[in-house]
Amino acid sequence: xxxxxxxxxxxxxFCGLGQIALNYGRWYGMHAKxxxxxxxxxxxxxxxxxxxxxxGVNYLETKTxxxxxxxxxxxxxxxxxxxxxxxxxxxxGATRILTIHDLNFLYEKTGTKRQQYLNRLQTxxxxxxxxxxxxxxxxxxxxxxxxxxxxxxxTIYNGxxxxxxxxxxxxxxxxxxxxxxxxxxxxxxxxxxxxLLPMMDLLPEYNLIVAGNDTDSYARDIHDLLPNHxxxxxxxxxxxxERRWLYAHCSALVMPSLNEGFGLPVIEAMQWGKPVFAxxxxxxxxxxxxxxxxxxxxxPTDMVDTINHGLxxxxxxxxxxxxxxxxxxxxxxxxxxxxNLYIEMLEKAGKGWTVEG
Numbered sequence: 001x002x003x004x005x006x007x008x009x010x011x012x013x014f015c016g017l018g019q020i021a022l023n024y025g026r027w028y029g030m031h032a033k034x035x036x037x038x039x040x041x042x043x044x045x046x047x048x049x050x051x052x053x054x055x056g057v058n059y060l061e062t063k064t065x066x067x068x069x070x071x072x073x074x075x076x077x078x079x080x081x082x083x084x085x086x087x088x089x090x091x092x093g094a095t096r097i098l099t100i101h102d103l104n105f106l107y108e109k110t111g112t113k114r115q116q117y118l119n120r121l122q123t124x125x126x127x128x129x130x131x132x133x134x135x136x137x138x139x140x141x142x143x144x145x146x147x148x149x150x151x152x153x154x155t156i157y158n159g160x161x162x163x164x165x166x167x168x169x170x171x172x173x174x175x176x177x178x179x180x181x182x183x184x185x186x187x188x189x190x191x192x193x194x195x196l197l198p199m200m201d202l203l204p205e206y207n208l209i210v211a212g213n214d215t216d217s218y219a220r221d222i223h224d225l226l227p228n229h230x231x232x233x234x235x236x237x238x239x240x241x242e243r244r245w246l247y248a249h250c251s252a253l254v255m256p257s258l259n260e261g262f263g264l265p266v267i268e269a270m271q272w273g274k275p276v277f278a279x280x281x282x283x284x285x286x287x288x289x290x291x292x293x294x295x296x297x298x299x300p301t302d303m304v305d306t307i308n309h310g311l312x313x314x315x316x317x318x319x320x321x322x323x324x325x326x327x328x329x330x331x332x333x334x335x336x337x338x339x340n341l342y343i344e345m346l347e348k349a350g351k352g353w354t355v356e357g
Contacts, residue, residue, distance in 0.1 A: 001038075001039045001040065001077045001078065001346055001351065002039070002040045002042065002074075002075070002076045002077050002078075003039045003040065003041055003042070003076065003077065003078045003079075003080070003342060004042045004043075004044055004060065004076045004078070004079045004080070004090070004094070005024060005028065005041065005042070005043050005044065005080050005082065006044045006079065006080060006081045006082055006086050006088055007021040007024055007025055007043050007044055007045050007049070007082065008021075008044050008045065008046065008062045008086055008087065008088055009021045009082070009083055009086065010022065010025070010045055010046050010048075010049050011046045011048075011062070014213060014237050015186060015213070016185070016186070016264060017082075017083050017101070019161075019264075020082065020083075020158065020159075021082060023159060023161050023331055024043075024082060025043060025045070025049065025052065025053040026053060027159075027331050027335055028041055028043060028053060028056070028057050029052075029053030029054040029056060029057065030054075031056075031335070032054075032056035032057045033056040039342070040058065041056075041057045041058065042057065042058040042059065042060050042074075042076070043057050043058070043059055043060070044060045044062060044088060045059055045060070045061065045062065046061070046062050047061055047062070060073075060074070062088065066088055067087045067088060070088070070089050070090065070091045071091050071092070072091075073090070073091045075091060075093060075094070076090060076091075076094045077094065077095065077346060077349075077351045078094060078095045078096075078097070078342055078345060078346055078349075078351075079094040079095070079096045079097070080096075080097045080099070080338070080342070081096065081097070081098045081099065081124070081128070082099050083099060083100075083101055084098060084099065084100045084101065084121055084124055085120070085121070085124070089124075089127060095129050095130075095345050095346065095348075095349045095351070096127060096128040096129055096130075097128065097129070097130045097131075097132060097338075097341065097342070097345060098124055098125060098127075098128035098130070098131050098132070099131075099132045099133075099134065099156075100121070100125075100131060100132070100133050100134070100138055100139075100142055100261075101134050101138060101261040101262065102134075102138050102141070102259070102260070102261025102262075102282075102283075103118075103121070103138070103141045103142060103145060103261075104190065104259045104261065105117040105118070106118070106141070106145065107190070107258070107259050108189075108190060108259070118145060118146075121146065122146055122147065125146055125147075125148060125151065128151065129151070129152065129345060129348075129349075130151065130152040130153075130154065130341065130345055131148060131151050131152070131153050131154075132153075132154050132155070132156050132338075132341070133153070133154070133155045133156075134155075134156070134157060134158045134261050134262045135155065135157065135261060135262050135283040135286055135287065136155055136283075136286055137261070137282055137283035137286050138155075138261045138262075138283065139153065139155050152345075154341060156334065156337045156338060156341070157262070157287075157329055157334065158262045158264065158329065158334065159329060159330060159331035159332075159333070159334030159335065160264060160267040160268060160271070160326065160329040160330070160331070161268075161331065162271060162330070163240075163243065163244050163247055163268050163271055163272070164244075164271050164272060166240065166241070166244060167241050167244070168241055168242075168244040168245040168248060169239065169241035169242050169245055170242070170245050170249075171211070171235050171238055171242045171245065171246070173233075173235075174209065174233070174235070175207055175233060177207075178205060178206055178207045178231070179205075179206055179207070179250075179251040180206060180207040180208065180209050180249075180250055180251060181200075181203075181206055181207070181208050181209070181250060181251055181252050181253075181254050181307075182208075182209050182211065182246050182247070182250035182252070182253050182254070182269070183196060183208065183209070183210045183211070183253070183254050183255065183256075184210075184211045184212055184238075184243070184246065184253070184265050184268075185211075185212045185255075185257075185264075185265055186212050186213040186216070187210060187212055187213065187214045187216060187218065187219035187222060187234070188216045188218055188219070189216075189218040190257060190258050190259040191255075191256070191257045191258075192256040192257055192258050192279065192298065193210060193218075193219075193222055193256070194221075194222060194225070195256050195298040195300075195303065196208055196210075196232070196254060196256060196303075197222070197225055197228075197229045197232055198300040199300045199303040199304055199307075200229055200231050200232050201229065201300065202300050202301065202304045203231075203304060203307070204231060206231065206251065207231045207232070207233065208231060208232045208233070208254070209233055209234075209235060209246060209250070210222070210232065210233070210234045210235070211234075211235045211236075211238045211242075211243070211246055212235075212236075212237065212238070213236070213237050214234055214236050214237075219234075222234065243268075247268060247269055247271070247272045247274065248272060250269075250274060251274075251275070251311070252269075252274055252275040252276065252277060252307070252310070252311065253265055253266070253269035253274055253275070253276045253277065253278075254277045254278075254307070255276070255277065255278040255279065255284065256278070256279045256295060256298060256303075257278070257279055257281065257282075257284065258279065258281050258282070259281070259282055260281075260282045260283045260284055260287075261282070261283055262283055262287055263278070263283055263284050263287045263288070266278060266284065266287050266288045266292060267287065267326050267329045268326075270291060270322040270323065270325060270326040271323065271326045271327075272323075273318075273319030273320065273322050273323050274319075274322075275293065275310055275311060275314045275318075276288055276291065276292040276293065276322075277292070277293045277294075277295065277303075277306060277307055277310060278292050278293070278294055278295070279294065279295050279298075280294045280295065280296070289325070291318070291321060291322045291325050293306055293307075293309070293310035294306070
């Protein structure tokens with residue numbers, strides 16, 4: 001069977017989706033040879049990533065012409081779009097699985113733009129036989145706003161890379177005069193980072209490190225406020241080695257985000273047994289479960305109360321439970337669930353799958 005995995009989002013390797021695609025590529029690079037005889041795996045990647053994951057997989061380069069003339073693409077039995085807004089779609093004849101991460105555009109866009117995004121997502125769903133969601137929250141959101149009648153629906157939680165393995169490096173200029181709280185991820189309005197600044201005024205015994213892409217206009221506004229909050233620092237994009245160091249050395253993760261389809265940093269921090277403080281919005285309570293602490297609102301005093309209470313209550317037993325919980329989100333588990341779905345969809349399509357997964 002010929003299976004294509006669309007990793008075209010690797011053109012943005014430092015965003016959340018880009019990191020997921022990178023981990024898909026790494027996983028198939030390590031496991032594809034073991035799948036030979038079961039399926040022929042092709043990765044759709046930008047030119048910069050052709051060959052990046054070894055010779056156990058095939059590579060199909062993203063070309064602009066494929067966006068407009070998909071009939072020029074080679075034929076595949078199954079096509080997995082790992083996120084909902086890829087510019088590439090399979091040629092006729094391929095069974096398609098579409099993964100939906102979130103419907104954040106419903107809250108970030110307005111008017112005509114919002115409807116355009118919704119129409120586009122409906123079109124992508126119409127072209128797919130199976131729709132997967134990275135959380136139950138994302139699934140419920142889609143069911144409220146999309147017509148998914150006749151589609152096979154499934155929730156498969158994101159895989160989360162094990163960040164406890166691999167080299168670490170301290171980001172340049174980090175102030176280690178105090179213990180620090182960590183907020184990590186692209187700095188956009190939906191991340192609600194500005195609520196952390198007045199909170200930190202009431203936590204002078206801690207620093208706050210905000211790590212992640214800070215090129216958005218909202219991030220620039222945060223930058224402008226930093227002179228008034230001397231215990232807050234922004235690093236910009238960090239490397240994998242720096243990300244590991246930040247998780248390993250922080251006192252806790254703070255994530256006051258308003259819109260998340262999953263919330264990778266929650267599980268990444270739990271891999272290290274670190275306290276997690278998150279908002280009660282969207283998918284975060286589902287992903288953090290009983291292991292995280294939640295902000296009841298975003299007033300500075302209440303946020304500080306939540307953090308002080310949580311840090312005082314957090315014990316080595318809690319840390320161990322977090323680590324065990326985080327292991328359930330491994331990429332091996334994630335990929336096996338998708339592999340089972342690939343087999344099921346190919347069998348339904350009558351495409352002659354004969355080897356057990």
